[in-house]
Amino acid sequence: MARLPEFREEQEYRILRESAASYAANELAPQAEELDLEPAAWRVKKAISKAGELGMLSALVPEEKGGGGLDDYAFCVALEEIAVEEAGIAVALLAHNAALLPSALGEFEGLITGVGAESYPACLAFPGEISLRDGKVSGKVPFAFNAVDCPFITLIPTDEAGTRAATVSADATGVSAEPEAYPLGLRAACPGSLRLEGAEPSNLISGGNMLEAVERALYLGLAAVSVGIIRNSLRKAYAYARERYQAGKMIIEHQQMRLFLAEMLAGVEEGRSLVREASSSPELAPSMIAWLRNTARACQAATDGVQIHGGYGYMRDYGMERLMRDAKYCQMYPSTSQEALLRLLDMSETG
Amino acid sequence: MVATTLSERGRKLLRDFPALGALHQHDRRGIEGLIDLVERAAEYNRTVALPRALELDERMEREPDYFDWEMMREACKYRFFSLAIPEVIGGLASKYMVTGMALVVEELCSACGGIGLAIAAHSLGVAPVIASGAMAHWDTVLHEIVEEEKKGNPVLMAYAITEPSAGTDVEEPEFLEVAKIGLEAKKVKGGYRVNGRKCFISGGSEAKYITMTAATDRSRPLETWTTFLVERDMEGFSTPRVELKMGQRACHAAELLFEDVFIPDSHVLGYEGDGIENGILIIMAASRGPVGAIATGIARGAFEHFLAWTRESANGKRPIDEDRIRMALADMYAALEENRGLYLGHSLGGDALFRNAFTHPIFLSAFMIPRRVRASKPYASLLNSYYGKGLVNILFRYFIKDDDATDMLAKASLAKFACADNAMALVARALELMGATPSPERRWVEKAYRDVKLTQIYEGTNQLNRLALFNAEIAGTLKIEIPGPFKKGVR
Structure with a gap:
């Protein structure tokens, strides 16, 4: 691939980057197409099982609580590297870790079960209208990742100012999950909808602003995943441009194609900087900004990548069109970009 | 004042297509x-x-080889396979052939880009024969299409240009000169021996007749680019595979x-050697406008589903009540109007150019x-x-000037x-504005998102089309020469 200017980061992140990249290349790359075409539960389970060695199954849970103990930036580094091969798995891991976040941050009020599940990524039921009344949760979540076959679901009741979270076992009575009928992209992250009717939580967790913490993790993580998608687009399109002859010269020698590729290159650098900045801030706004910019960049990069490939880019064999579909879903969740923009203004006014 | 003289239809038309x-x-x-x-x-x-549309699209991801013949048989009732066939042969093409094609294609693609393409690809295949x-x-192949269509049997055509090592290259003279061509039609006694491959041919696996440039x-x-008519049952011809495309799946790329x-x-x-002017440039001049109509149709379909979504109520609020959504709707509407203006401008211009070939008395007199004589062997030879x-x-050449x-x-x-x-x-x-909404409309817009990307790629990538505009109009360096017996390449 095009050699990127070296991104300055500390040794520890560099080591993590390498091990995440090798996990992605060995475990995910060979089955990236199957994970998109037929994301069966066993396949997803198998794909993420080795992610535990990176600490990615409980990345944001502190080591003293038995977790991976990665800081936010390290988490983003790993997500980016994983997304270079399979954005769907990266998002599945993101949603899983976001689902574990309340238990990492807060104090348990009740019995602790089912946290740190190794079997299948957990589901973060967000955003949605959830109420907690008389110790039971009810509500609807129209779109969430890992919605089907997950071991437990983390919810943040919206009627409590987001200071409490609940985990509900996926097979508890009153919980029903419906897979998305025909998801556009990120299929390995099994998007679906949830309905809760008086389900009994297995845990209640309180403390801090759970809602904001979870939201920030999603925006930040998707911003990092988007960088991975831009890198993958650049890698694929660059390789293709160097080997394909078109109109009297190699594609790489065509000026317009060079512009497309250069934009991607700039996008990777810009995207990483935004993620780095945002991960060092506890505020929500920088993560939202990183998400806004990086997802838009990723959509453009993937679309241009398909264009560079011409007809081949549109066919599944080249793995390019998948990036276009994956990138778009990163941009459509957890909110729309305009909703995020409008909130951003409110945040800066109040702050 | 004007309005009073307009019929109900005329008024609607003035609104939809000024x-x-x-x-x-x-x-x-x-x-x-x-x-x-329409x-x-x-x-x-x-x-x-x-x-x-939705079910077929999903099914063809799992079974790329499947083809829905039923939808094509149904299309026969509407005579969509005769759109480019001259009236003298029993078809529908008259003085508004290109415009009619474009309008039908927009309408069909507003429902499903793939089904629209499956129907349009046939007429693209017919175009080089005309x-x-x-x-x-005309009196054999085209007549058969018309007659079988009346009986409800779709006899399909397709147009094959793209080769595995040359897509965009083979659609522009300056690139063709340096293209890496794999397929060759070698002259032998009484005809040509063809060896090689064509790829991504829309409708190629279902067509009975294929027009091909080689x-x-x-x-x-x-110098040797030539247009051929290939029949499906010719010995040695086969369609070994179809692609799994991101969208427009209802039509195979074979x-x-x-x-x-x-x-x-x-x-x-x-003639042998006139394939660039005759087989490509004139066809592209007639067909790229309708491709604009395909894109417009897909976008209009997405717009309609998006509009339906904005009217849905979520938690007592409707997106359409928000200013930013109204602004977006206005922008989208404007883009659709702009598109219609562009492709209709082209199509009507094209018809002004081509109409003689369908309606001129000299031509009709032939x-x-x-028909008995016209379809006979001596007349053909x-x-x-x-x-x-x-x-x-x-x-x-008399009808259409260079x-x-x-x-x-x-x-x-x-x-x-x-x-x-x-x-x-x-x-x-x-899609960006809808986000991960639970509305069923989202799936249609997602499909449109997959479908529409292809319109930037086929019929020459959009980059090539920009160059064609530059060469033909801004710089004025490209000239199409209508082939004739006294021109180059004619033996």
């Missing part, structure tokens, strides 16, 4: 014919395309394999000879002879890339 609304006052019958076509396409959408003036095949000498593609296929001399459309082809070409064809290619290329880019931007924005 350019046609204005023309309606000058040519009521002709324009009413076009509205009829209304038929809308009925086909209601009864055939919409009920199956444009090359190969009248020897080099007779691979080392000199520009690979064509030629293993020592013999094509007789009678199946050369036009069809006063009884007369038309296929040097003088026969020469006569037809003189006629075509400069007009060049201008039309410029307009067509402009309509193609501008419509496709507008459409892509529209659909991407609609």
